[in-house]
Amino acid sequence: MRRLLTSLSLGFAVALIPASLLAFSLNAKKAPESAEDLMMIQEALQAALPKAKAATIGIDLGDGSGSGVIVSKDGLVMTAAHVSGGVGKDVEVVMPDGSKLKAETLGLMAETDAALIQITEENPDGGDFPFVEVNKTDEAKLGDWIFSLGHSGGFDKERGVVVRLARLVRMANTTIQTDGTLIGGDSGGPLFDMDGRLIGIHSRVGQRLPVNMHVPVRVFLDSWDKMLKSEFVGEGPFAKQEKKGSGFLGVATKGVEGGLEITKVGKKTPAEEAGLKEGDLLHTFNGEKLETRDGMKALLAEMAAGDKLALEITRDGKDETIELKLGKR
Amino acid sequence: MEKMKRSNSSLGSAEFLTRLLAALLCFGTAFSQQSLETDFRTTGARVVAVFEPQRQVIQQSSAVIYQGRKEIAYGVVVSADGYILTKASEVEEVSNIVVRVDKKLFKDAKVVVTDANWDVALLKVDATELVPVIYASDSKLDQGTWVVVNGVTSRTRRRVLGGVISAKAREIPAAGGPALGVQLKTDEDRLEVQAVSEGSGAEEAGMKEGDVITSVEGKKVKEIKALVELLKEKKAGDVVKVSLKRDGKKIELDVKLSAKGELFANKSRNDQMSGDYSKRRSGFPRVIQHDILGASETMGGPVIDLEGRVVGMNIARANRAETFAIPVEELKNLAEGMVAQARK
Missing domain, CATH: 2.30.42.10 (PDZ domain)
Structure with a gap:
């Protein structure tokens, strides 16, 4: 009887609560306890995926590739500093349908691995670029379910963007760690909460598979204006300024x-x-x-x-x- | 994480790794208070406990394959009388295959049929009352759908891991086409072996530097172009008859073709960070993909949905972030065809 009640009330909750509270509700338990709990996670993920995927782009650097995520209707992209690699560089972004658009790197934070890129061409479909909401509340906490998107190993149209569902396992000032595995090519890609709001950008991995690090959105927000003004902030380890005379x-x-x-x-x-x-x-x-x-x-x-x-x-x-x-x- | 294929960048790999390591070390100490207990991580005991109904299916119908005492693969139980599918490239060349299903150990398991195309082997053990898997009607699962696989295993108990379908179903073309795995001298009017690639079919078959290839599949070959043309009609995983001359003597060898891109020399940066990936991870007609952590020795087992039905069979740990599985439609056909062939 008790089990039945739990499942009923949960079903009720999913139906009534607004989408923005879904993440809160599915993270309320420390671990999922029933098939209903699992379905709540799956439904939240699948509801968030279409919009999140549409805004997750590949970044073609000529000598390598990374990922990024569009965060404004006019094509502003958040990515990692070790992907953008510098200020004022010409790069190409790859839209989910495979079309390539010209873009220019704006500013970056060399010490924390944050960077912005601006798409400089019009959206070929006309109109606004697909973009995701940035979660500015900084309320993500240990144990929250999250999902990572990225073009693992490089853009692959047949495969599409790759999703990984995982949990937030460590937090610090300039780093979030999750246990969803990342690989080269995912760098600069987005980390989302279960409402599909951006909470971080993929940065680096440890030797062990479940050790995967992201730059929290807060780091970007703290230096947003500097990066918009194409400033190169800090020196290494994620990007190095070209020296005079080079x-x-x-x-x-x-x-x-x-x-x-x-x-x-x-x-x-x-x-x-x-x-x-x-x-x-x-x-x-x-x-x-x-x-x-x-x-x-x-x-x-x-x-x-x-x-x-x-x-x-x-x-x-x-x-x-x-x-x-x-x-x- | 470095971008892939980044070679001549200002941030060289070695330097990057050093800095990364330094960053990681600081990280470890700064975080000790702010970390989620292991049990509550995605692969933690308290989280995977929710998959107990699926675990019971895995307990009964996912086999563990050993070489002696060493776990080398998992398997899918497809009949009550002891037929089990597994990943062929993990069990070939193993003479003493031991299989465990549930708590029971079966010695002297034998490979009875193999399918090089899908890299699947059918094993037979002496059993009468195994519980075969139940196939799902199809593998048309939306991205983000939960799936469950065999995780760690002990003598008596299978544990499970959960994850989601992570990308579109698709073909994985053979990486770089079929190759013997030898380098040939180009300045001669004969096919003399200059070097044998590590981990290649040629090495396994015992080809040696100085061997002169005279014919392949009974057809005489004198130049590289002719050899390449001949191999074009084959697939990675196929076995070809190679005739050669060694010290004046004629020798015949059965050489299994490798995918060019999978020969060991081509280990990329992404491979270096991927830990233990599958030897064969390309050249599959169609796969579904999921995000569950694993290593090469965890391939071959069933991928099940929350209802406990099989939606696929793990066939390749492709890299750190991607695992491929044979979709249930093709898996069911394979199982039925291979078992029928074995029963003949």
């Missing part, structure tokens, strides 16, 4: 009347990719007048890999401005 353009020049003339463009260099050609006459370097080779060298020495560069040039009698990002020396 920037690479890839041209040889000689001084001529009115500037520097390109005598050679290196193969597969930022200069070649930006379309610079032998014979182009360079006038200015980010607005600074170019007069001698040493002058340009000094200007380059103040810049780092990934920095933006605008060059005013003359080609075949026509004036042009070429914009590019410096490569790594």
